[in-house]
Amino acid sequence: MNILIILLNFAGALALFLFGMKLMSEGLQKVAGNKMRDILGKITNNPFRGILTGTGVTVAIQSSSATTVMVVSFVNAGLLTLAGAVAVIMGANIGTTVTAWIITLFGLGESSGAFSLPMLLGAISLIFMFSSKSKLKSLGEFIIGLALLLVGMEFLQSAMPNLEEYPRFLEALGNMSDWGFWSILLFVLIGAGLTCLVQASAAMMAITLVMCYKGWIGLDVAVALVMGQNIGTTITANLAAMVANAAGKKAARAHLVFNVVGVIITLIVFRPVMNLIATVTTSMVGADPYVAVGAEGYSPEAIPMALSFFHTFFNVVNTLILVWFIPVIIKIVEWMVPTKAEDPDDDFQLTYIKGNFMDTAELNIQSAQREIINFSKRVLRMYSFLPSLRTAKSEEEFDETMERIEKYERITDHMELEITQFLSKVGTGEISPEGSQRISGMLRIVDNLESIGDAIYQIAMLRKNKRSDAVHFAQNLNDNLEQMTSLVQNTLEVMDENLKGDYSKADLDKAYEAEKAVNQYRDLLRHQHLDALKNSTYDYAIGSAYSGLYALYEKLADYVINVSEAACGKKLED
DSSP states (O other): OHHHHHHHHHHHHHHHHHHHHEEEEEEHHHHHHHHHHHHHHHEEEEEEEHHHHHHHHHHHHHHHHHHHHHHHHHTTSSSOOOOHHHHHHHHHHTTTHHHHIIIIIIIIIOTTTTTTHHHHHHHHHHHHHSSSHHHHHHHHHHHHHHHHHHHHHHHHHSSOOOGGGOHHHHHHHHHHTSSSSHHHHHHHHHHHHHHHHHHHHHHHHHHHHHHHTTTTSSSSHHHHHHHHHHHTTTHHHHHHGGSSHHHHHHHHHHHHHHHHHHHHHHHTTTHHHHHHHHHHHHHSSSSSSSSSSTTTTOOOOOHHHHHHHHHHHHHHHHHHHHHGGHHHHHHHHHSSOOOOOOOOTTTOSSSTTTTTOOSSSHHHHHHHHHHHHHHHHHHHHHHTEEEEEEEEOOOHHHHHHHHHHHHHHHHHHHHHHHHHHHHHHTTSSSSHHHHHHHHHHHHHHHHHHHHHHHHHHHHHHHHHHHHTOOOOHHHHHHHHHHHHHHHHHHHHHHHHHHHHHHGGGHHEEEEHHHHHHHHHHHHHHHHHHHHHHHHHHOOOOHHHHHHHHHHHHHHHHHHHHHHHHHHTOOHHHH
């Protein structure tokens, strides 16, 4: 019964700690999430700039996993080179060490007055939480998240039982720690396995620090667990990359390779590194972290402090060494993930959002935007098939093109459904007002992109019916429709450009100009058509097919302008 109570207390404390981490991360991402994504998207091939960026972004959003998943997404979308991604991932490993220092400096200690700082932080957060400005509210979320993290750490310490009451467990732990170098390898594997299971390296670091503080484990075992955690934390990015393209998978594998190689390097020089850490810790806190519990000179703060030193040392030194071997890492991951040629007509599969839903709603918006860009490209490719229907020289060629258009029409239906479901799920999370507005705009965008696909399919079907009925246009009518096709093509290209960058910078004037050209030409064709009917220039069947085609093209352009308006945040008029 006592064990059950201990486990429940431990689970509750861990849940509070993770909730505090989540609030911290979400709060900062709402304050600076868009800027963080913009910065990551503009990384050059300069590795040191990438390292600094990865460090800064991870310190800001307090989640190396979120940074790495964003990096995989950017590589997947072609916005970041693999070399740049490796550099950012190296920086993310350095940035994540801040969490250990927060816990060590503020989250560990005696119970007396332990809640003073969290209570002060909670009081400060209230000042921001009641602000009418969303940015200040988000800052308040970050502060209260930090407070809950510290409270969670206090509860974790309280939940840890006195091992003197469980001598068998203490004996088993001691036996596993007495196998020399094999013990180090064993605890590396344990740390990796537990982190894969929990999928939260910060939580595992917190547990390790508490175990050190309580005297459960010595410094060598704690360090081994931390090295294992560095390997285990790569599981998040690799899970996100399961449905990514080859480039995204390579970025995720690079994270794994970097951390595994770093652990191997550290294991080779393990004893000199640990002597250095012990020397630095002793000079900083006046206590040797290798002094046994109860022995003279023992300090409960020494091991957690040494562990935090090691965590930072491990990631900084490995980065400084391996940054010069980025080309080698790239060759390794290219061997791990062989690239095969992609057929643009492969069966439908979402690239950026399927299986890539992150806990923080704000971060999912970027993934959705990348998928919308992919949606737009699909629509443009579908439109490019239309001229082949007119120029087909055989029934086989015509039927083949029709099959491709029908296939793409089904693809647009699936994309609209799945992106809408994804955005709806994102909208139910904690999200800023600006993020909510972007989601509303994106929902309108995908709806109109699907309507464009429908319009293209209707044009194709009209062409098919015309061919079946043996309706033939004169050269001037074909020339007119070719000109209309070109004008609509221009509207689609403007739309595609507006979707590629920051929606707030979309060129709506250019979009209106392109649509105006379509409308004016439609009016001209309509006027000519009415005159031709009066003069019996062509029969009813030709006139019906002809007017139906240019009307559908103009209707398609209406959907196109709706996309650019939605991107710019322009609301539909009543």
